[in-house]
Amino acid sequence: MVDKAEMRPTMEDVAAAAGVSQMTVSRVMRGTGQTSDKVRKRVQDAARLLGYVPNRLATALRDETAPLIAVVLPTLGNRVFSEVLNGVQTTLAGSGVQPVFGVTEYSAEREEELVRDLLSWRPRGIILPGLEHSQATRATIRASGVRVAEVMDIDGDPISVAFGMSQIAAGRCTAQHMLSKGYRRFGYIGSQGGKDLRALKRLEGFRAAIREAGAQIVTQLIRPEPSSMTVGRRATAEVLAQAHPPQAIYYSNDDLAAGGIMHCLSEGIAIPSDVALAGFNGLPFLEALPVRLTTVETPRLQMGVQAALHLIGQETDQDGNQDRDPERHSTGRRVDLGFQLIDGDTC
Amino acid sequence: MVDKAEMRPTMEDVAAAAGVSQMTVSRVMRGTGQTSDKVRKRVQDAARLLGYVPNRLATALRDETAPLIAVVLPTLGNRVFSEVLNGVQTTLAGSGVQPVFGVTEYSAEREEELVRDLLSWRPRGIILPGLEHSQATRATIRASGVRVAEVMDIDGDPISVAFGMSQIAAGRCTAQHMLSKGYRRFGYIGSQGGKDLRALKRLEGFRAAIREAGAQIVTQLIRPEPSSMTVGRRATAEVLAQAHPPQAIYYSNDDLAAGGIMHCLSEGIAIPSDVALAGFNGLPFLEALPVRLTTVETPRLQMGVQAALHLIGQETDQDGNQDRDPERHSTGRRVDLGFQLIDGDTC
């Protein structure tokens, strides 16, 4: 019984059972080449009978590449990334390509190690979050020759192709919207202890627009914890308890902002007259809140979909486009999937 | 340049560069056997210089098993499953074992196909959601001899080991709690068009307890969409608009229930005096809501952690415990991770 479990049937076994050569089994299993109906049926029956499951490791070794897409994510704690993963998964479903993945928790060292681990599977391609990667990571990837897609961000220099949106522009856009409503004294609430580089870029864009308008950010609170409604609620309470609280708060994402809404609802603070709020992401759950949050909707699913499509697609051609950017390694292409300001009731 | 990319360095290349045999490189890379300091250093330098990345496909083919854990999930649209996946991921991180996964969208056929696909990687183990699997799926798994862990549920007959909790008991527990508060006329709101078997089990337990108490479920609304706050909000509106609305609503999960809370907040419906609510899961975001939802907290992360630990653990021993259950194939072990009723403000 145990022996039987250890002895997974191979093509050789199926061949013996069907009375043909192993090569014929290979042809039948993959539907390639010519095989007579009789033989084909005999092989298929034998395979079914033995419970044959192909060994993809052998095929992949032979092919020098595995039908796998490696996915690196900053965290699984944020819905945004499970949505990206979902986009990848959906696109891959049925294609016979599986996603393998790992999580960095926003650590560059962890990313280095993880990328090496994942590349050792010789995947068809690898998806990385953002454009910032250590020299070692870039070197490993370059040496491996694997196809790369970076997602989330396009403010920077892609290794190959980036599917995302301008985080800086999103921050700027939010600021302009809030400024247009007349707010002048702003607060900012973030999380992850500033390790989320995309959030920092949004803040950068936001800050620049605020400064250009002569307005100011009077409070900036970046909590060390991962973002959550609870953290957002607490941080909001803290910011609003200050002597001179801001008129409007920009949150690094919707979870935090929704926490802010909850605080206001619970404390009877009027939105936006007492305080205005804005988030980022446009997560679906916002639709259900009693107050419609002003936010920036991002094409998270699309980023995963496009990245996966790019990696399994036929477009193998190394496009010979001349570098418009004189910097080294600047051969990357940026695909701007855009974003959309959602003008809610909180500003 | 292209050639270089295609020619990933192998141990043979490293060996040539270091002036040793390929076997010596193998030993150095894995730190096994005896190697002199000089040789070791020479090999390591050569490997680094060439950007050598081991080919796990070859190792796995040789070993007849890959350092991979296959994970089957019903969906990535529900936070619960990304939390399970997170538990798996966290447990695997640093062990050199990666998760490969796929999503069934609650389809048994898709599960069959997916399991076959995933097993073709010869993973160390496979994690399946729930205890209900088609005959074909069970057969494939049995034939492969792969280690299995089922998660979420323990009401049934595990293939091998199940890490979960009793969904039936959870439903029953919620009913008893609500009954103890004096409610007699209940409503039920679900989603996924009844494809979520665990939700059905909870409803079963809930219904049984209600019936035993002589109370009744006057409305039952199962929406076809995946669950979300928005769906919950709409469904709640619908149920409460009826001529004789229930006094209390049991939701198949927290997302739906939170949507119910939002509806009530927006419409000025008092909770729990106008209507009482209860959910399921105990998701972290509930903490931030203005009203604390009564729910049942489940050890989702733990299910992933325990399942992963079991699959990569040393416990290879085929325990020779006698079947207490006379049914065929009933050698499974059930690990009850329990659940906890959270007595909030909504009942």
Place this chain on the structure above:
DNA sequence: TTGAAAGCGCTAACAA
């Protein structure tokens, strides 16, 4: 302490 040979399961290329 190091090396040579064999083979894991599969497929491309060629032969019959």
Place this chain on the structure above:
DNA sequence: TTGTTAGCGCTTTCAA
């Protein structure tokens, strides 16, 4: 239409 051979990159076994 079917079969034979060689080899993908690695590790186990045995030899030096």
